[in-house]
Amino acid sequence: MQFSVKQPAPVKGHLPVLLPMRSTGEAMPLTDKVFNLWTAALLFLACAAALVTPALAQQDGEGQRTILDILIEWTPTIGSGFAFNVLISVCSMAVGTVLGVGLGILQVSPLRIVRQISWVITQFFRNSPWLVLLFYCILLIPFQIELFGTEVPFPGWIKAVLGLSLPVMAYMSEYVRGAIMSIPVGQWESAESLGFNRAQTMREIILPQTVKRILPSWMNLYAVLTMATPLVSIVGVNDVMALTRAALSAEGRVDLLIPMYLYILCWFFIYCYPISALTRRLERKFSVQL
């Protein structure tokens, strides 16, 4: 067993003797060599393979297409379904952002009753499950409304957009409130001394400054919303998830299940990962270094 001392930092007067000694190069005990994480993982994989292989083998018939061929064949359908999901997410984000900014401004209103009511609304929608809100909108909004004497149909996906925009509104409202509260009071006071009224101050001085603070959370919220869009398949909208399950039942092959679901997961991963990576970069850029 040998000991080595951590390399001293190049600081004058920094004595290496004050740093703790760490042992390195210790021989690994035999038990650790055999029963470590890697062998455990290998054993697990071997067990999984042993379980999975018979299920795959019994499906082996003659003249069947390979799984890759099937995936490529269904790609246009899945792509169009995914585009629909993106459309739903963009629409709900737009509606939710507009409503949320309004609600957030109401949350810092000088009137106490307005503040309290908007706080209750925000907390209520923030703490109820997305799926329940979605059911609420799908089942309780009529499927067509009468507008100026004509019947306007109200398709399911628009109701789904409204249902998804409610939690977005609540989250956005909290972000806006937090951002407005984090603007120094001096900004309000100097605006007042320059003769701005409250609405002008809010619109021209406070809100532009909050954009930078809200942006990372807003992007993160968009990623979360996109990942919530498959929920609409539960309430009967034909999104990517519904199409995938239709494709799976059309093919009717057990060995297709894992690749197909992994394929869908990859679609979402490829769409959402850049957003969250960019969010993290923005967060780091805007963060205050202590």
Place this chain on the structure above:
Amino acid sequence: MDSTSLIEWLRPDWFFDLAVVSDEYNRGRYLAGLWMTIQLSVISIVLSLIVGAVGAAAQGAQSRTLRALVGFFVAFFRNTPPLVQLYFFYFAIGTVLQITGDNGRPVPLVSNFGWAIISLSLFAGALNVEIFRAGIEAVPKSTVEAAEALGYKRLQIYKDIVLPLAVRISLPALGTNLVNLVKTTTLAYAIAVPELLYVAAQIWSEDLNVQEMMNVLLLSYVAIVGVLVWVLHHWEKKLRIPGYGR
């Protein structure tokens, strides 16, 4: 409006008119659903905390492969929809993982309740890994160095110095994530776990009282989340270190 009609409009006996209160059969189902949701939430919360702690410890490990694996796990589970993950586990892996039952027919190895717990724990656990790691990184370097100077060993430092501080630092973010997890248990509806949303849907499709059940459902979830928030808040106050924060 005179006073009698006002009282009639307010319906002071509305609570006893609810289908889940007046009808014994519905009440039983509702309470079973509530119990199932609570079970789902509590078990997933505990398992996700374990996944988070193990993952955060693994991300501080020496091995680069292990760190990369954990990083990939976190990135994948954070950036894919929880519903698709649940479907993947239940319909894809669950269909393949079957054993032969007593009557010779294939029987799933893990029930839908089991898959819901596995999927929810992994999803919330991936987020917990990030939260715990941020907490560990936020522990001041000088505190660790002071412990080293006092002769603490690596494991002792982790156990007695870093972890207690990191838990306190990550509590607010952890609270948000656990509340989210409780809300996400509604996804188990999709694989027919008889939890609150599922029984509510059963009741409203039989009794045709959609609006009433919806309101009951929303209030139930608000109550469950309220209890969780209260517990976490209480815990946070109890664990508070004097001299930190306000």
